Amino acid sequence: MIRRGSPAALSIVLSCLASTMVSAQGYRIQLDTRFQAVAFRGVTPDSIPTGSAVVGTGGGFETPDGFAVACPPGASFCSYFRPGPRLTSVPLVSTADVTVWGLGVRGLSFRGNARWGVDLEDDDRWPGTQPALQLLEGYAEYATPGITGRLGRQHITGRLGWTGVDGAALTVRLPSLGLELSGYGGWGLARGLDVPINSPALNPLDDFQLQERHLTAGAVFGWRSRWADLRAEYRREVDPSVDFFISERTALTAVLRPAERLTLTGGAEYDLAQGWWGTSDLFLQYVDARLYADAGVRRYRPYFELWTIWGAFSPVPYTSIQGSIAVSPVGPLRIRAGGERYWYSESGAETALDSFEDRGWRTWASATATVNRSLTVEGGYRAEFGPGASSRTWDGRVTWVPTPSLTVAAFGSRFTRPLELRFNDVRVNAAGVDAALRASDRLQLAVTAAQYFEDRRRPDAGAFDWNQFRLHARVTWVFGSDADHLRLPPAIRGARRRVAR
Amino acid sequence: MRVSRTILAVAVAVAAAGTAGRLAARLADDRFDHWQHRRVFPTCQGCHAGTQDSTRSIWPSTADCENCHDGTVEKKVTWSPPARSRPSNLRFSHLKHAEEAAERLPADSVVCRSCHIAERAAWMRVRRTEVRQCLDCHDVRTVHLAAPDSACGTCHLTLAEARALPKERVGQFPAPPSHREPGFDERHGKLAAPERAGQGMPVAISRSCATCHARDFCITCHVNAPEVPVIQALAPDPRSLAIKAELEAPSSHAVLDFIERHGRSAAREPGKCATCHTQESCLTCHTAQPTVAVAMHPAGSGRGPGASVDRRRPASHGDDFTERHAPVASTAPRKCSACHARADCLDCHRPSAASAAGYHPAGFLARHPASAYTRETSCAECHNTGAFCADCHRQSGLSARGVLQAGFHDAKRGFLLGHGPAARQSLESCVSCHAERDCLTCHSALGGRRFNPHGPGFDAERLRKRNPQMCSACHGAAIPSP
Numbered sequence: 001m002i003r004r005g006s007p008a009a010l011s012i013v014l015s016c017l018a019s020t021m022v023s024a025q026g027y028r029i030q031l032d033t034r035f036q037a038v039a040f041r042g043v044t045p046d047s048i049p050t051g052s053a054v055v056g057t058g059g060g061f062e063t064p065d066g067f068a069v070a071c072p073p074g075a076s077f078c079s080y081f082r083p084g085p086r087l088t089s090v091p092l093v094s095t096a097d098v099t100v101w102g103l104g105v106r107g108l109s110f111r112g113n114a115r116w117g118v119d120l121e122d123d124d125r126w127p128g129t130q131p132a133l134q135l136l137e138g139y140a141e142y143a144t145p146g147i148t149g150r151l152g153r154q155h156i157t158g159r160l161g162w163t164g165v166d167g168a169a170l171t172v173r174l175p176s177l178g179l180e181l182s183g184y185g186g187w188g189l190a191r192g193l194d195v196p197i198n199s200p201a202l203n204p205l206d207d208f209q210l211q212e213r214h215l216t217a218g219a220v221f222g223w224r225s226r227w228a229d230l231r232a233e234y235r236r237e238v239d240p241s242v243d244f245f246i247s248e249r250t251a252l253t254a255v256l257r258p259a260e261r262l263t264l265t266g267g268a269e270y271d272l273a274q275g276w277w278g279t280s281d282l283f284l285q286y287v288d289a290r291l292y293a294d295a296g297v298r299r300y301r302p303y304f305e306l307w308t309i310w311g312a313f314s315p316v317p318y319t320s321i322q323g324s325i326a327v328s329p330v331g332p333l334r335i336r337a338g339g340e341r342y343w344y345s346e347s348g349a350e351t352a353l354d355s356f357e358d359r360g361w362r363t364w365a366s367a368t369a370t371v372n373r374s375l376t377v378e379g380g381y382r383a384e385f386g387p388g389a390s391s392r393t394w395d396g397r398v399t400w401v402p403t404p405s406l407t408v409a410a411f412g413s414r415f416t417r418p419l420e421l422r423f424n425d426v427r428v429n430a431a432g433v434d435a436a437l438r439a440s441d442r443l444q445l446a447v448t449a450a451q452y453f454e455d456r457r458r459p460d461a462g463a464f465d466w467n468q469f470r471l472h473a474r475v476t477w478v479f480g481s482d483a484d485h486l487r488l489p490p491a492i493r494g495a496r497r498r499v500a501r
Numbered sequence: 502m503r504v505s506r507t508i509l510a511v512a513v514a515v516a517a518a519g520t521a522g523r524l525a526a527r528l529a530d531d532r533f534d535h536w537q538h539r540r541v542f543p544t545c546q547g548c549h550a551g552t553q554d555s556t557r558s559i560w561p562s563t564a565d566c567e568n569c570h571d572g573t574v575e576k577k578v579t580w581s582p583p584a585r586s587r588p589s590n591l592r593f594s595h596l597k598h599a600e601e602a603a604e605r606l607p608a609d610s611v612v613c614r615s616c617h618i619a620e621r622a623a624w625m626r627v628r629r630t631e632v633r634q635c636l637d638c639h640d641v642r643t644v645h646l647a648a649p650d651s652a653c654g655t656c657h658l659t660l661a662e663a664r665a666l667p668k669e670r671v672g673q674f675p676a677p678p679s680h681r682e683p684g685f686d687e688r689h690g691k692l693a694a695p696e697r698a699g700q701g702m703p704v705a706i707s708r709s710c711a712t713c714h715a716r717d718f719c720i721t722c723h724v725n726a727p728e729v730p731v732i733q734a735l736a737p738d739p740r741s742l743a744i745k746a747e748l749e750a751p752s753s754h755a756v757l758d759f760i761e762r763h764g765r766s767a768a769r770e771p772g773k774c775a776t777c778h779t780q781e782s783c784l785t786c787h788t789a790q791p792t793v794a795v796a797m798h799p800a801g802s803g804r805g806p807g808a809s810v811d812r813r814r815p816a817s818h819g820d821d822f823t824e825r826h827a828p829v830a831s832t833a834p835r836k837c838s839a840c841h842a843r844a845d846c847l848d849c850h851r852p853s854a855a856s857a858a859g860y861h862p863a864g865f866l867a868r869h870p871a872s873a874y875t876r877e878t879s880c881a882e883c884h885n886t887g888a889f890c891a892d893c894h895r896q897s898g899l900s901a902r903g904v905l906q907a908g909f910h911d912a913k914r915g916f917l918l919g920h921g922p923a924a925r926q927s928l929e930s931c932v933s934c935h936a937e938r939d940c941l942t943c944h945s946a947l948g949g950r951r952f953n954p955h956g957p958g959f960d961a962e963r964l965r966k967r968n969p970q971m972c973s974a975c976h977g978a979a980i981p982s983p
Contacts, residue, residue: 030844034855040866042897043909070908072917079908084898091854097844113847117854125896127889128854136851137843155850158831161882162850192885194851202887204895207936208974222832229832245967253828261758263817265828273967275960279879283825287816289756294819300876302929306968309937309975313944314956315928318875324821331755338821342875348956349921354913356923360875387926388874395862404809413864417871421910421923428867448857452864472857 026102028480035092036472038126041464043081053078058459066461068423083464089126093117102481105142112138130201136164136194146173153194156184158220159251159267160235164189165216180222188216188237188246191305210307212241229255239307246305248272261288266296271303274311278303295323298342318344322362332370339363342386357420360386374401391417405438411450425457432470442479448472539625541569545613552595552613558582559595588670590663590712591656611638646677650692650709659711661736672743674713687751690776694731706734715741722748724798724805725775748777748808760815764793764839771796779807786812786840812840823849823860824878850883874927881929890933901939925956937974945975 046067053069056062061069063080071078094116101109113136117129124130139152148171156163167186173179190197196213203209218235231253237246253267263285269278283296301317304310324338343359366380376399383392395413402408412431419425432450439445454466535542542548551559560582570578602611616630632645641652657663660671679685679692693707715738720726727733753759753766767774775797783794798804818826830837837846849860858865860883865872873880884890894900899909910916916923924931931940944954954975955961965972965980972980 030842032844034853034857036855036857038866040893040897042894042899044898068908068911070911072907075907081898081909087896093853093855095844095853097842097847111843113844115853119854126854127884127893128852130888136847157834157846159827161879190885190888191881192851192883193888195888202885204887204892205900205936207887207938224833231832239968239970242970244970248967253831255828255832265825267828273964274958275963276958281825281828285817285819287758287761289758292816292819294821294825300879302876302879302881304928304932306964306971308932309940309971310928310932312959312964312971312975313928313940313954314925314959316925316957318926324819326816326819336819344926346957347922347925349925351915351919351921353915353919356913356926358922358926362877384871386871386875387923388930389870391868391871393868404811411863413862415864415868417868419870420874420912421916422912426867428864430864432863448863450863452867454867472855474855474857 026481027098027100029099029478030097031094031477032097032474033092033094033476034472034474035090035120036470037088037090038470039086039088039468040125041086041466042084043462044084045079046082047077047079050076050078056460062460068458068460068462081462083462086466086468087123087125088121089123090120091117091126091129092120093129107143109141109143110139111141114138131195131199134194145175147171148173153189156216156218156235158231158233159253159269160218160233160249161191163191163216163235164194167216171220178224180220180224182220182222183218185215185217188214208308210239210241212239214239214246227257237305244306245273246307247303249278249303251278262286269303273306276301277317279317290328292326293324295321297321298340314348316345316347318342334368335365336367337363337365344387357385357387360384360390362386375399376401387420389417389419391415407436409434423458423460423462427455427457429453442477444474444476446472446474533627535625535627539623542625545617549595549613553599555596588663588665588667590658590660590666592654592658592662593656644678646675647679648709650707653712654708657712659708659736660713660715660741661711661738666740668740668743671713671740672745674744677709684752686749687753690731706731711735713741713744717741718744718746720803720805721746722777722805722808724777724779724800724807725772726805727803728775728798750808758816760813761817767793767796777805777808778810779804782807782810785810852883873933874930876927876929886929886932894934900934901936941975946981947975947977 048063048069050071052064053061053071054064056066056068061071061078063069067080067082069078069080096112096114098112099109100111103109115134115136117132117134119126119129135153137153137155139150139154142149148169150169151167153164153166154169156165156169165184165186165188167184169182169184171180171182173181188197189195190199190202193202195201198210198213215238216235217238218233220231220233222231223229233251233253235250236248238244239246249269249271251267251269254265256264258264264283265285266280266282268280270276271278277299278301279299281296281298283294283298285294286292298320299317300320302315304315320340320342322338322340324336326334326336328334340362341359342361347358362382362384364380364382366378368376368378370376377397378399379394379396381392381394384390393413393415395411395415397409397411399407399409410431410433413429415426415428415430417426417428430450430452432448434446434448436444436446448471450470452468452470454468456466457463546553548561548565549559550557563581566578566580569575599611614624616634617627618624619626619628635641635656636643636645636648636652639652639655641648643649660666693710714735716726716732716735717737717739718741719729719732719735721742723729723732754763763774771793774793778797779800780794780797781800783797787794800807814822826837848856852860857863862868872878880886880890891900907917910920913919940954941949943950943952945951961972961981969980
């Protein structure tokens with residue numbers, strides 16, 4: 001599953017970083033290793049001859065041992081799903097984040113972020129351990145107040161999403177006018193994962209996949225002032241093998257500060273290839289000494305690349321109104337609440353055969369009480385109802401900070417989740433503890449242990465209980481030359497004068 | 502019988518307690534039983550000649566007592582005058598007090614009984630002097646510990662001057678009521694320097710502060726101690742550390758939007774922050790040295806360790822900020838970089854297989870259908886649908902694997918034929934289990950049942966111009982003209 005190109009690229013980047021570190025005046029390295037032991041349990045498809053199906057107590061067909069079956073008209077077999085086996089996984093992932101600067105050329109730096117992952121159960125069942133070696137970022141940067149140039153693997157971020165590019169980016173700034181203009185281009189990486197789009201790791205269902213890497217290019221225009229920030233983006237992705245578009249989108253983002261405590265944020269995406277508006281939102285936020293409140297409207301529409309057929313299936317957007325509030329009525333108590341109501345646009349595919357939920361809501365409330373400097377108690381409730389699934393969750397947490405470097409917490413939750421399309425209601429009770437230790441400024445340790453009691457309910461033999469113990473641990477070690485912490489004068493210049501004044 | 506014993510026991514206990522209390526009170530008042538000797542001593546100076554004569558001791562000698570207590574006339578007693586006076590921070594001297602009183606007041610207006618015998622009490626009903634009496638005579642109209650700054654030095658030495666006072670006694674100094682008033686922490690600097698220092702003159706330090714405190718005490722909190730003349734004007738004295746001070750955050754730090762506003766305040770009045778914060782304080786949250794930190798002091802000797810800072814979410818990062826941060830993060834990324842390193846972004850945007858709860862709450866695996874079906878947020882922003890969703894669903898038996906397995910969506914009897922609305926609403930969810938071929942079984946112009954999948958807003962010509970390959974997946978080479 002590991003592409004030959006990835007370790008090679010990683011080796012080159014690491015070699016460059018290692019050699020430059022030798023002569024660099026400054027460097028910062030963060031090594032992070034995490035592991036977790038998890039388990040999950042799904043279903044196993046099965047079938048029986050139609051003649052073997054029996055009529056169950058509810059009047060439907062089922063297997064002789066009680067599993068509800070589906071027998072399509074005219075088919076010789078009825079299909080059903082048995083509870084799947086318990087699958088365990090122990091992913092271990094180490095990440096190295098390196099920044100090197102001070103190489104004799106003012107403004108020149110190198111940055112890399114690489115990850116190595118393995119499933120200690122040796123089955124790679126938990127998603128994310130393939131490819132085993134991943135280079136998330138690895139680029140050289142030259143930055144001055146007016147220009148920033150990058151060359152290598154980097155992320156382009158913005159309203160059009162985080163996307164990886166193996167290429168170059170150039171940003172020109174006019175600080176006096178608050179203007180910024182960027183352009184970038186190169187070989188693109190997949191959405192949500194820094195591997196080429198033709199990596200086998202992206203194709204577990206053996207579906208159609210591009211055979212060559214795609215090209216990505218785009219431009220960003222930004223303007224900042226005291227009252228407003230604006231950003232306009234354009235991005236185009238092309239399949240070079242046929243010279244067809246994979247996507248062509250543009251977006252606008254704005255942050256306005258009409259008054260001291262008010263912020264208006266909003267933005268919209270427009271899919272030039274599909275000819276429709278994508279995800280958009282507009283929110284007004286208010287913050288003062290005791291109150292936080294926001295309210296707004298959001299529209300969500302999924303975006304599919306044009307090398308798949310999914311965009312032609314006309315996914316419909318939903319529109320929502322939502323708001324949230326947080327107040328501190330008395331010093332140690334903070335109460336938060338919020339809600340969202342949403343409804344889908346007309347799908348144009350309604351039939352008399354079935355009806356589906358096309359609107360829903362979410363609401364949540366929580367409170368945090370700081371009992372004293374070392375003890376915090378939190379509790380919350382969340383409920384949602386909508387197409388596909390609903391859920392209701394109660395959770396609580398008690399956090400104890402006996403010393404500034406140690407945090408210990410106990411948590412618990414109770415959760416129910418009915419599905420709309422399948423009989424598979426779930427009830428989960430969970431309880432656990434976690435602890436985080438800041439052993440030094442450089443070293444942090446964390447561990448979480450939790451027991452889950454899961455009860456999956458169905459009106460046939462497919463119901464099962466599934467309890468599991470989960471363990472997670474993390475070690476983060478940061479070291480470097482401290483050259484990013486400026487050496488400053490030992491005292492305030494003129495402090496004596498100010499105090500005596 | 503048992504009741505009687507109980508009553509007796511209680512009575513004995515009460516009597517014993519009463520006796521002990523009276524004895525204790527008496528000893529506190531007068532450790533030598535002056536009243537018992539009222540007929541023997543007509544004047545105070547017979548025994549305490551030192552109060553008026555600097556060449557004599559303030560205490561009688563052992564021999565003076567033995568004049569009577571010789572074992573014959575009176576029973577023998579063992580007493581000897583103290584070798585040195587009791588350590589104290591009082592600057593009081595009987596002789597000097599008497600001399601100054603004689604200079605300023607009418608003769609005999611201040612005599613021994615003025616302080617040591619209560620008004621209208623009998624001769625030799627001696628008691629220890631009460632502070633109230635000192636305050637009344639010196640015209641201080643407040644309670645002792647609220648006396649004005651100018652009054653303290655009348656009776657008290659500064660802590661540094663009271664060299665004989667042991668550290669334990671310093672630790673037992675009572676706190677004045679002013680120290681318990683709200684806002685004292687913020688005000689105490691002004692109280693400590695009540696007078697402005699003249700040019701080239703030593704800084705005036707509050708006498709009331711110096712009575713109990715010394716420079717070492719200030720340094721327990723003050724990072725800027727070397728730069729504050731008032732603190733430097735205090736003498737150093739490690740005994741002052743016997744008084745424990747705990748640095749409380751000022752009330753200004755408790756407001757909800759303090760984190761958002763502290764940068765501007767720090768830029769406006771950097772010296773104010775530098776009172777309690779070191780440069781290292783800034784680095785607790787800030788990933789790089791902010792410009793304003795130039796005005797702060799690095800931790801070092803002679804400075805307080807600085808306030809301990811907890812890294813916490815600013816109020817603007819409301820509960821749903823993780824879903825809403827994109828506009829702010831994309832338009833003003835440098836603002837984020839004040840507290841966040843790039844690795845923080847990657848932590849969520851490129852989650853690792855071993856990441857535990859963080860962006861998602863603990864146990865999200867069981868919860869995720871409710872959030873994912875209607876895309877509470879865009880899952881694909883951080884998770885690749887193929888490598889993450891489809892791969893895990895395949896492992897869990899939730900994929901078609903080339904054959905449509907009827908019966909999974911068993912809560913809807915007609916799902917296979919009526920699934921259109923659900924699919925158009927949650928197409929990203931469908932794709933997390935189904936491959937294109939599953940849908941093309943029916944939705945292809947080349948074969949199957951030829952159900953048209955195109956819905957509202959479908960612009961065939963626009964798509965064909967950009968990528969005809971998409972069209973040919975269903976239509977082959979014969980892509981229809983719009």
